[in-house]
Amino acid sequence: MKAAPLRITSLDVRPRALVFEDMASRDLLHQIRRIAPSEATVLILGETGTGKEVVARYVHSLSRREGQPFVAVNCGALSETLAESELFGHEKGAFTGADGTKTGWFESANGGTLFLDEVGDLPLKLQVKLLRVLQEREVVRVGSRKAVPIDVRVITATNANLDEAVVAGRFREDLFYRLNVASLRLPALRERPGDILPLAEHFLRVYAQRARLDEVSISAEFVHRLLDYSWPGNVRELENVVHRAILTCREGRIDADDFPLGSGRETALLQEASALPDPSTAALERALLELYECGEPTLFDRIASTVITTAFRFCHGNQSETARLLGISRNILRARLLQFGLLSDRRVDARASTGLVGHIGTPGRVRCGGS
Ligand SMILES: Nc1ncnc2c1ncn2[C@@H]1O[C@H](COP(=O)(O)OP(=O)(O)O)[C@@H](O)[C@H]1O
Ligand SMILES: [Mg+2]
Secondary structure, three states: OOOOOEEEOOOOOOOOOOOOOOHHHHHHHHHHHHHOOOOOOEEEEOOOOOOHHHHHHHHHHOOOOOOOOEEEEEHHHOOOOOHHHHHHOEOOOOOOOOOOOEOOHHHHOOOOEEEEEOHHHOOHHHHHHHHHHHHHOEEEOEOOOOEEEOOOEEEEEEOOOHHHHHHOOOOOHHHHHHHOOEEEEOOOHHHOHHHHHHHHHHHHHHHHHHOOOOOEEEOHHHHHHHHHOOOOOHHHHHHHHHHHHHHHOEOOEEOHHHOOOOOOHHHHHHHHHHHOOOHHHHHHHHHHHHHHHHOOOOHHHHHHHHHHHHHHHHOOOOHHHHHHHHOOOHHHHHHHHHHOOOOOHHHOOHHHHHHHOOOOOOOOOOOOOOO
């Protein structure tokens, strides 16, 4: 495929600009504009990174609820035990640990829109309660008998196949119909190739401005790679690739080797990895990019410190148990505990403090800056 280089000299970014250039995206835009002003519940379907949350916000901003709260909740991240009180709130003393009254997400979104992301992950017990809230338009806090009236438009999203979940009995059919009054299917980025370059240009503006570059250009080869890649992680992956390229390029000139994905097996593996619908992967990628940007290559140490400290506390300071739980030797654990200040020198035996500390130093430091 023949590709022309891109050069961007005006780095003005419209706040919250959205890109819908491909014909498939323009169709979507029409549907959004048609659905938004109604009060209908909207179900947004699409692979991870296709823009489900930005579309939900856009629907909200085009509705009469604009200016009222937009509350986004990731149902996949709610713990099963606390999910009910997170969504509907609780009264003081409703359960052990409920020290005070808590307003749930539904009440927080009152007057506005509640966006329930990854709704397919909602436990069945809560699916029943959600359906009730949608039908009665009122919530009852955990530990209370009083119903609080609410005026909330609910928008949900999922990257799972809800039809299959219904057939398998993991998702209630009645709730599915209630949520699916209007639906929007976001095409994967590979299904709307006409968006790739406009999106890349958009993110170039955003991240070049942040990096205080006055002018950026991307070579024809880089453009070619953008167009040639299948983008399993969709818009989010494209955003990360452009962001990273801005950080690695020299003097605003982005070239082929600023494209992080090579070819062959390595790319296939990376593609597989970024296709995983795992929110923690996306969060980790963001954290990595931020570290890359601020030039503080300590991610491994930070993660190791969190994992080891938490496990040590979990095992009430018992070293053998912690080592077993983590699947590392006791000596390595001790050396790490020493490093993180959880043990004094005195308590580490000679072998650990002399022989091993060097071997378990920081592997794979993150490369920083443009060099
Ligand atoms: N059409 C678009 N125009 C501009 N940016 C977009 C667009 N779609 C997605 N993004 C950006 O891509 C990233 C992923 O979008 P998000 O809504 O979180 O995806 P999802 O919820 O489907 O995983 C976000 O940073 C978002 O701002
Ligand atoms: Mg999302």
